[in-house]
Amino acid sequence: MAAIEGISRFELRSSLRTWLFRILVNRARTRATREARTVPMSLLTDQDLEDRPAVDPERFNRAGFWKAPPSAWDGQPEGLLMHKQARALLLQEIDALPPGQKAVLTLRDMEEWTSEEVCNVLGLTETNQRVLLHRARSRLRSAMERHLGREDG
Secondary structure (H helix, E strand, C coil): CHHHHHHHHCCCCCCHHHHHHHHHHHHHHHHHHHCCCCCCHHHHHHHHHHHCCCCCHHHECCCCCECCCCCCCCCCHHHHHHCHHHHHHHHHHHHHCCHHHHHHHHHHHHCCCCHHHHHHHHCCCHHHHHHHHHHHHHHHHHHHHHHHCCCCC
């Protein structure tokens, strides 16, 4: 409804998609502010997940280099995604991501938005957007490595 009511104020300074998504983000932030007095249990675990490193520190030596670099997947990742079990695992892992990581990953990798569009819509700096995307991708890669039995360390 906000988009329909505000269409007369659309100034073509961005794409319609970005403008609509910005309305959605603003509405979500307003609602979050209103509901800030309560803290769902799911948010408590999100903070714990944010504090974890993106890649297990045990995978690096004292000098900060990989003990063994991540192993290459034998098949194309697209082929692995076609497998129902791997796809279900990835969707489950995406749902478990902290909200910021999930939003950035979804917009960049699933919706194929540019980093500039994501930063504008979510109100992030370029650096913060890159960090969130890296952490999300690292968690998904770790989950796939565990699933495939190929975690190095």
